[in-house]
Structures are given as C-alpha cells and as structure tokens.
Amino acid sequence: MICDVAIIGAGVVSAQTALQLVRRGMRVTVIDMAEPGSEQAASFGNAGWLSSHSVLPPASPGVWKQIPKWLMDPLGPLTVRFPYAIQATPWLLNYLRAADSFDKLRETARVLRSLIKDGPALHEAVAQEVGAHDLIDAHSGLVHAFPDKSHYDNAPFGWKVRRELGIALEELDAQALHAKVPHLSDAYRFGVFMPEAGHCKSPGQYVQRIFEHLHAHGLQFVRARALGIQRQGGGTVTVKTTQGDVACAHVVVAAGVWSKALAASVGDRLPLESERGYHVMLPGTDLKGPAIPLMLEDRKVVINQMTDGVRCAGQVEIAGVDAAPNWRRADILRRHLLESFPRLAGASGDAPATSVWLGHRPSTYDGIPVIGPSPRCAQVFYACGHGHVGLVGSARTGQLVAQGIAGETPAIDMQPFSIRRFQ
Ligand SMILES: Cc1cc2nc3c(=O)[nH]c(=O)nc-3n(C[C@H](O)[C@H](O)[C@H](O)COP(=O)(O)OP(=O)(O)OC[C@H]3O[C@@H](n4cnc5c(N)ncnc54)[C@H](O)[C@@H]3O)c2cc1C
Structure with missing residues (x-):
C-alpha cells in the first residue's frame, strides 16, 4: 500500500492529525491493531477535560x-x-x-x-466539522x-x-x-x-466520530500492529506491520505510550x-x-x-x-x-x-509532549507524549504536524516540543 502519510495509532492525537492532513488533500492511512475510539487507548476513558489552564x-x-x-x-x-x-x-x-x-x-x-490555550475553541470547530457538536x-x-x-x-x-x-x-x-x-x-x-475551559461528553465517541468523518473523506484504515519504521531509497519510508508493509512519504508516530518502541526503530530516544x-x-x-x-x-x-x-x-x-x-x-x-x-x-x-x-x-518526564520531525529521518514525525493533556492538546498538535509535513509555517514555536531534547 502506498500513501502520502501513514499514521501509527488511532487515538485522539492521530484523529486530529489525520483530519488536518485530509483537509490538505493528502492520502492518509491510519494503522492500529484496534478500532479507533476503543478501550485500549488513553483517548477512550479519560476525564474529558478541555482544560486550557492545565499548564x-x-x-x-x-x-x-x-x-x-x-x-x-x-x-x-x-x-x-x-x-x-x-x-x-x-x-x-x-x-x-x-x-x-x-x-x-x-x-x-x-x-x-x-499548545493548549485555544484547545476548547479548536475542538469546538472540529466538532462542528465532523458532526460531533453534541x-x-x-x-x-x-x-x-x-x-x-x-x-x-x-x-x-x-x-x-x-x-x-x-x-x-x-x-x-x-x-x-x-x-x-x-x-x-x-x-x-x-x-x-x-x-x-470546556469539556467533552464522551471522549471515545468523539474519536469514533472524527474517524467516521474521515472514512467518508477517503481515509484508509489498516487494522494491524506496526512493528517498526524503515527508511527506503527514493524518498519513501515503510511501516512494517503484522499485515504487510505500508509505504509512504511521511510517517506520524502517534501511538501513545507505545510510541517509545517505534521511535527506537528509527534510532530516536523517547523516554515515555x-x-x-x-x-x-x-x-x-x-x-x-x-x-x-x-x-x-x-x-x-x-x-x-x-x-x-x-x-x-x-x-x-x-x-x-x-x-x-x-x-x-x-x-x-x-x-x-x-x-x-x-x-x-x-x-x-x-x-x-x-x-x-x-x-x-x-x-514524558518534563511534562511536555513530543511534536515534530525526527532528527535522524526528516520523514518521520512524532505526535505523542501528551501525558495529562492529550485530549485538550490534540487539536493544536494535529495542526502542527500537518503544517510541518505540508511545509507551512507552524502556528506556534515548535522548538520546545522537539525530541532532540532527549537525544
Ligand atoms: C484517567 C485519565 C484521565 C485523563 N483525563 C484527561 C483530560 O481530562 N483531559 C485531557 O486533555 N487529557 C486527559 N488524559 C490524557 C489523555 O487521555 C491522553 O494524553 C491522550 O488520550 C493520548 O492520546 P494518544 O492518541 O496520544 O494515545 P492513545 O489514546 O493511547 O492512542 C494510542 C493508539 O496507538 C495504538 N497503538 C499502540 N501501539 C501500536 C502499534 N505498534 N501499532 C499500531 N497501533 C498502535 C493503540 O492501540 C492506541 O489506539 C487522561 C488520561 C487518563 C489515563
């Protein structure tokens, strides 16, 4: 399978990232061993706070x-x-x-x-777009x-x-x-x-709704476990999965706490x-x-x-x-x-x-998520490590990752979120 961007993980960070990429006309494939919005993800059962003051x-x-x-x-x-x-x-x-x-x-x-200042407003806009205003x-x-x-x-x-x-x-x-x-x-x-601040009335259903919207807009979903990421020649990267390889121009690692092992496959240290x-x-x-x-x-x-x-x-x-x-x-x-x-x-x-x-x-031990490209492979982007603020912070994160992949100017200073601080 070949796509513009493969996202590993189907939690709320992935959902928001995919939404931003699809909006920009990219062909996106999401890989997860479970259905979006299901119980294994932190995004399913959290407290639902859109607390822009959780700093x-x-x-x-x-x-x-x-x-x-x-x-x-x-x-x-x-x-x-x-x-x-x-x-x-x-x-x-x-x-x-x-x-x-x-x-x-x-x-x-x-x-x-x-990162989270505008969280409630960004989520409100997303909810309107995907039919999750309730x-x-x-x-x-x-x-x-x-x-x-x-x-x-x-x-x-x-x-x-x-x-x-x-x-x-x-x-x-x-x-x-x-x-x-x-x-x-x-x-x-x-x-x-x-x-x-605001709140979400069902975090799991919210993720599901975003994915339903994305499926209707051409998103591909591969139900598989990602095993690692490999650089290929000719500007592509491959995600090795239990259901075969997914070749793409960019990979986003948005696999929650499990992102650590995937980062290791690229050679990056990610202390989650x-x-x-x-x-x-x-x-x-x-x-x-x-x-x-x-x-x-x-x-x-x-x-x-x-x-x-x-x-x-x-x-x-x-x-x-x-x-x-x-x-x-x-x-x-x-x-x-x-x-x-x-x-x-x-x-x-x-x-x-x-x-x-x-x-x-x-x-992460410093309480700051990891968002941005890998120093070892510019085609690999991280969107993980959101700790206690992953729901509220996901909408801005998705926007930042999409801006990075599309070569746009990021909405905020990205430097403090770089994985480089752990290398
Ligand atoms: C009790 C509790 C309360 C919380 N309350 C709030 C709150 O009120 N407000 C707030 O903003 N945040 C809150 N959080 C934090 C928030 O839930 C998380 O930060 C956020 O859900 C992380 O989202 P994620 O998409 O990064 O990861 P996840 O939601 O964990 O999703 C990761 C996905 O990756 C998949 N995956 C893992 N490994 C692989 C692999 N190898 N291949 C393919 N797929 C893989 C998993 O199956 C999963 O679906 C709370 C968390 C908890 C536990």
Whole structure:
C-alpha cells in the first residue's frame, strides 16, 4: 500500500492529525491493531477535560516530601508498584528533577500554554466539522473544589503562574460553589471557576466520530500492529506491520505510550512512561444541572457527567504498560465519587459500575509532549507524549504536524516540543 502519510495509532492525537492532513488533500492511512475510539487507548476513558489552564505537570518543587504519605495512603492519588519501580527509577528521578525549581515549572507552563490555550475553541470547530457538536461543550467552564480556602492558599504557585499567563479565574465562596455544582458535599467550601475551559461528553465517541468523518473523506484504515519504521531509497519510508508493509512519504508516530518502541526503530530516544489512570462510571444522572465538570483538589480526581453516566477519573499508578489492572483503584474512585456527591450515593450508590477502566497516559518526564520531525529521518514525525493533556492538546498538535509535513509555517514555536531534547 502506498500513501502520502501513514499514521501509527488511532487515538485522539492521530484523529486530529489525520483530519488536518485530509483537509490538505493528502492520502492518509491510519494503522492500529484496534478500532479507533476503543478501550485500549488513553483517548477512550479519560476525564474529558478541555482544560486550557492545565499548564503545570503533577510534580513540583518539594513534592517528593509528600510522596511517602501518598504511597502509604490506600486512597491516595499515587502508587508505584514494585518491582517495576526499579525499572522506572531513571524516569521518576528525571520527573522530579524537571520540576525541582519554580523557574523550570514556569517555563513548562509557558510552553504547555502555547499548545493548549485555544484547545476548547479548536475542538469546538472540529466538532462542528465532523458532526460531533453534541459531544463538545467548549463554554461550560470547569471548577476546582477545595475543602476550604486555606487549601487553595496553601498551593499558591500554580494559581499564581496561571494568573501570570493571563488565565482568567473566579474564586467561589461556599455559596457560589454550591450554586454552580448543586449536590456537591458540604465538605467542599471553596472553589475556583475557570471560565475559558470546556469539556467533552464522551471522549471515545468523539474519536469514533472524527474517524467516521474521515472514512467518508477517503481515509484508509489498516487494522494491524506496526512493528517498526524503515527508511527506503527514493524518498519513501515503510511501516512494517503484522499485515504487510505500508509505504509512504511521511510517517506520524502517534501511538501513545507505545510510541517509545517505534521511535527506537528509527534510532530516536523517547523516554515515555505510562502514568496509569483509572475511571469508574455510575449510571446516575443526579449530577446533571449546571453540567460543570469538577476536580476535587484534595482527592485529585475529576468528576464529569458524560452522555452515558457519571465518570470519576484519576490516580497515577507507575507499574508499566503490561501489568494487570488493580481494580481496587477503581473502587477508590467510586468511593471518592459517592462521598463527594451524597445524593448520588442515595440514587446509584448500590448500582454496579457501568464501566471501570485502566488507561495509559503517555508521559514524558518534563511534562511536555513530543511534536515534530525526527532528527535522524526528516520523514518521520512524532505526535505523542501528551501525558495529562492529550485530549485538550490534540487539536493544536494535529495542526502542527500537518503544517510541518505540508511545509507551512507552524502556528506556534515548535522548538520546545522537539525530541532532540532527549537525544
Ligand atoms: C484517567 C485519565 C484521565 C485523563 N483525563 C484527561 C483530560 O481530562 N483531559 C485531557 O486533555 N487529557 C486527559 N488524559 C490524557 C489523555 O487521555 C491522553 O494524553 C491522550 O488520550 C493520548 O492520546 P494518544 O492518541 O496520544 O494515545 P492513545 O489514546 O493511547 O492512542 C494510542 C493508539 O496507538 C495504538 N497503538 C499502540 N501501539 C501500536 C502499534 N505498534 N501499532 C499500531 N497501533 C498502535 C493503540 O492501540 C492506541 O489506539 C487522561 C488520561 C487518563 C489515563
């Protein structure tokens, strides 16, 4: 098979990239061992936040002091499984090092902001184009809920950086918080409303819809596992797959956390680690009303009313890609959900979860995605490593990759996203 561009992976980053390439009249083939929008992809089960203010990585100066407490807490947001921890140690140390000064974090925030600033608006435009307007609400805003104002005052740096970047936010006293999020437990007495952000009501369906649109516009889909990338003479590259070779002028590596092995086949070092996360869904509709998704800051979970139920997502588990899920993590999320929305506990507390899910955030240790060409082979482009912001960041990423392949001027400075920083 011969095409202009082969994209490895069919998650949301691939979907957005393919859309941009097809718009430019290119013949695009997407390769994935599973159907677009299915469960193995991080893009399926995420929390659906289009949070253009998610500019800070989870690590911060001094965070290591909290790690022992989190690791000891069975309800805590972070777990590192042994013996995998030994293998992950270099990545974990780099992760802490990349966030060991406020200057470094400020710079990361500036770079991430350039990528995700217009996320809600870009997704709204895509949703209009592909007929998914019912799945994207770019104007809902998002809420961060705190037990009280002192929790917010004790974490000043992130909020200060957001203000420095010009991100609007509104502080909510208890009354204003509960007016925005009815049924939230009285244990939450303070909130911050982010008016510029939005959300997706079904991330998996969103990916499916984009691909349905693309199929109707000539996209080819090859259901196969990509095994590696080989340079050929005459300006072509070949993707070796379990179903044969796909020859093309350009390859985009958009295989989420699995991109690491594909980069190695080109000779590029791509230090990705899975920050495993979980979700649980209950059928209740009790949370409807203002339909504003929220993050419980003390529990580090996001709660979002989806098209088919209430989703609670979060947790970071470092255990590698292949380890079996620990469904106790999903039980913990269920507990957080029911404790923070007691009325939901009354309505659906005994109902079986409609979905429990484990997904792999494809995370670089510096919290910045990898977007742009390979230094070893200019025909290979990376579009991966989006960690916690892959949904919101995917629309701009797709545009940047397409601009690079088409030889257009990129919409933002691409240098901070280059894979060269790891070579
Ligand atoms: C619990 C949780 C909550 C999250 N919440 C949010 C949120 O609210 N907002 C946000 O912006 N982000 C969020 N994220 C992050 C976001 O989901 C990811 O960053 C994003 O989905 C990554 O998309 P991707 O397309 O790069 O990778 P994926 O969605 O993982 O897709 C990769 C695809 O590549 C395929 N593939 C892998 N290897 C091969 C191969 N060798 N050959 C062919 N195909 C291959 C896989 O089958 C898969 O379909 C969350 C993540 C988690 C886990």
